[in-house]
Amino acid sequence: xxxxxxxxxxxxxxxxxxxxxxxxxxxxxxxxxxxxxxxxxxxxxxxxxxxxxxxxxxxxxxxxxxxxxxxxxxxxxxxxxxxxxxxxxxxxxxxxxxxxxxxxxxxxxxxxxxxxxxxxxxxxxxxxxxxxxxxxxxxxxxxxxxxxxxxxxxxxxxxxxxxxxxxxxxxxxxxxxxxxxxxxxxxxxxxxxxxxxxxxxxxxxxxxxxxxxxxxxxxxxxxxxxxxxxxxxxxxxxxxxxxxx
Amino acid sequence: xxxxxxxxxxxxxxxxxxxxxxxxxxxxxxxxxxxxxxxxxxxxxxxxxxxxxxxxxxxxxxxxxxxxxxxxxxxxxxxxxxxxxxxxxxxxxxxxxxxxxxxxxxxxxxxxxxxxxxxxxxxxxxxxxxxxxxxxxxxxxxxxxxxxxxxxxxxxxxxxxxxxxxxxxxxxxxxxxxxxxxxxxxxxxxxxxxxxxxxxxxxxxxxxxxxxxxxxxxxxxxxxxxxxxxxxxxxxxxxxxxxxx
DNA sequence: ACAAAAGTGTTAATTTTACACCCATGC
DNA sequence: GCATGGGTGTAAAATTAACACTTTTGT
Numbered sequence: 166x167x168x169x170x171x172x173x174x175x176x177x178x179x180x181x182x183x184x185x186x187x188x189x190x191x192x193x194x195x196x197x198x199x200x201x202x203x204x205x206x207x208x209x210x211x212x213x214x215x216x217x218x219x220x221x222x223x224x225x226x227x228x229x230x231x232x233x234x235x236x237x238x239x240x241x242x243x244x245x246x247x248x249x250x251x252x253x254x255x256x257x258x259x260x261x262x263x264x265x266x267x268x269x270x271x272x273x274x275x276x277x278x279x280x281x282x283x284x285x286x287x288x289x290x291x292x293x294x295x296x297x298x299x300x301x302x303x304x305x306x307x308x309x310x311x312x313x314x315x316x317x318x319x320x321x322x323x324x325x326x327x328x329x330x331x332x333x334x335x336x337x338x339x340x341x342x343x344x345x346x347x348x349x350x351x352x353x354x355x356x357x358x359x360x361x362x363x364x365x366x367x368x369x370x371x372x373x374x375x376x377x378x379x380x381x382x383x384x385x386x387x388x389x390x391x392x393x394x395x396x397x398x399x400x401x402x403x404x405x406x407x408x409x410x
Numbered sequence: 411x412x413x414x415x416x417x418x419x420x421x422x423x424x425x426x427x428x429x430x431x432x433x434x435x436x437x438x439x440x441x442x443x444x445x446x447x448x449x450x451x452x453x454x455x456x457x458x459x460x461x462x463x464x465x466x467x468x469x470x471x472x473x474x475x476x477x478x479x480x481x482x483x484x485x486x487x488x489x490x491x492x493x494x495x496x497x498x499x500x501x502x503x504x505x506x507x508x509x510x511x512x513x514x515x516x517x518x519x520x521x522x523x524x525x526x527x528x529x530x531x532x533x534x535x536x537x538x539x540x541x542x543x544x545x546x547x548x549x550x551x552x553x554x555x556x557x558x559x560x561x562x563x564x565x566x567x568x569x570x571x572x573x574x575x576x577x578x579x580x581x582x583x584x585x586x587x588x589x590x591x592x593x594x595x596x597x598x599x600x601x602x603x604x605x606x607x608x609x610x611x612x613x614x615x616x617x618x619x620x621x622x623x624x625x626x627x628x629x630x631x632x633x634x635x636x637x638x639x640x641x642x643x644x645x646x647x648x649x650x651x652x653x654x655x
Numbered sequence: 656a657c658a659a660a661a662g663t664g665t666t667a668a669t670t671t672t673a674c675a676c677c678c679a680t681g682c
Numbered sequence: 683g684c685a686t687g688g689g690t691g692t693a694a695a696a697t698t699a700a701c702a703c704t705t706t707t708g709t
Contacts, residue, residue: 187476188477188478189434190437190484191432228432229526233433238518239517242513265512272484279477279484283513354688355687372673373672373673375690395681396686396688397685398680398688400679617662617701641708643708644660645660645708
């Protein structure tokens with residue numbers, strides 16, 4: 166983020182400035198965290214333990230930490246989202262993938278007060294996804310298939326955040342960094358195809374998918390990796406994402 | 411926006427709720443308002459009359475009006491953007507086109523306090539664009555070619571908002587509603603092509619462009635309109651956007 | 656008549672799609 | 683050997699790109 170140096174006049178003005186002249190909204194981040202489990206696209210939902218909407222399912226999220234002084238203005242939005250992701254999943258760092266999808270700020274979306282939420286979508290590897298359930302109070306957090314999640318009545322306007330995030334995920338799936346965030350550190354082409362099929366909810370031609378994929382190999386985005394898969398038929402070759410072959 | 415009815419418990423809780431427990435950020439909307447003038451893509455910049463960054467050029471924008479009570483939570487983000495658009499351009503309603511591009515909330519992007527800005531991009535017709543300059547204090551607001559705007563050092567992080575907005579505009583240009591927002595109420599194919607050329611900064615084949623365009627005609631998105639253009643060569647036929655032929 | 660730009664036609668190149676077929680492996 | 687699914691080949695279809703050519707206007 167590029168920022169510009171202050172003039173002396175600006176600096177003097179800042180010292181005099183009185184905040185709180187106008188009411189301010191609270192600002193939160195809410196996350197649609199996706200992974201693939203048992204060939205279903207799932208998202209992490211939290212059962213709210215407090216009002217409002219107590220007992221209802223909601224996207225994980227929380228308030229953005231805003232410093233109380235000019236010197237300390239708190240954390241960035243991305244940092245807030247990343248922090249919530251870690252806190253709610255209990256997973257170690259590994260950002261996986263995290264992208265903002267926009268601000269959601271209709272009045273009265275929260276009955277307590279004016280709250281503006283910045284929506285994110287996040288991806289975690291399936292292998293890690295399985296750990297989340299175990300690490301948390303089972304009744305508190307749950308992987309729910311996106312289809313089911315959209316049928317439940319979520320708290321606040323989380324339904325619309327989820328829908329927007331899902332659309333964004335589908336848009337981004339063509340990009341390699343997104344595509345590889347939902348498979349293991351090593352993977353086969355059929356594994357990757359299965360993920361695409363689940364997300365787009367349609368079967369894909371194996372041959373054609375393979376050809377699209379092979380461009381990434383030619384471009385050096387991925388490389389062959391050692392390893393095998395146990396299969397009831399011909400085993401596929403294993404690849405890995407290649408950030409610095 | 412779908413929202414869910416409160417339970418009685420929720421309602422009771424809301425009554426007790428004490429806001430202001432944590433510091434809150436100020437929230438603004440900032441707009442990249444585009445139009446085409448003299449075959450240049452231009453955006454409206456405001457010369458700041460107050461600190462911080464006094465005298466520097468900035469995107470038009472302002473604080474989101476947040477009500478001070480639970481009953482009145484103020485205006486929506488879209489409404490705030492739409493209001494600023496009207497206030498800064500002095501143009502009558504006619505939304506033209508307005509779309510959110512995301513939240514920009516790095517700490518210290520504003521030296522006074524933590525400010526989170528929601529960026530929008532807006533389109534106004536060229537014919538209207540010319541009026542804006544006249545209606546405002548000339549030294550206050552100015553149409554600046556996007557290329558020049560990106561060379562000037564804009565206030566805050568407006569450079570990054572502008573860049574993001576421009577990218578979004580280019581993405582959306584294929585959609586009819588966006589494409590037609592930058593030409594007159596009636597227009598010719600060459601006029602429309604000129605707009606595309608300016609925005610994508612490349613010359614387009616007239617024949618091929620025409621064919622792409624004609625699909626919209628077949629789909630009934632547009633229709634022929636009466637009228638002519640004064641030209642030094644063969645005049646093109648005139649069309650109009652057709653919301654309910 | 657001439658220049659200029661609209662509009663039409665045609666063809667090659669590229670990408671997408673569909674589907675046949677061979678191959679390696681576990682059982 | 684046989685079923686299963688990985689991997690390869692190929693050809694039709696659709697889209698894109700390049701460019702020649704005809705038409706209509708103002709001068």
